[in-house]
Amino acid sequence: MMTENELPVALQYGLIGLQLLALAVFIYVIWPYVRSEAWRKKFIENKTARSLIIVFVLIFIFVYGLGAFFDYFYPLERLDIPANNSQP
Structure with missing residues (x-):
């Protein structure tokens, strides 16, 4: 299968x-x-619309932060490459 690389x-x-x-x-x-x-x-100038925009921006930042957190602390492990565990 071809990848973008x-x-x-x-x-x-x-x-x-x-x-x-x-x-x-x-x-x-x-x-x-x-x-x-x-x-x-x-x-x-519309207070309701401005409040909705602020809420959507905060939700976006929260979701982006959660994604970054899990990407950093729980990275994906490739299953098609055998692990390099050298156990006797």
Whole structure:
């Protein structure tokens, strides 16, 4: 099975370029809608919306912190490589 490390370099760069092109087209399509909205009035001055944004940011930080904690203290062990235990 091929992994991302085994792809040819030209194909890797081609896929990255394709993703960047898709991002540029997406931004080009939605930019008029983004510019026409009154974001400050909608989200910053509205206390309910501001509170929801703060709660979502706190939840994101908490979930990211839990993921980092478990990644650091309980790393994944590869099962396809035998352990290097030299027991007599």
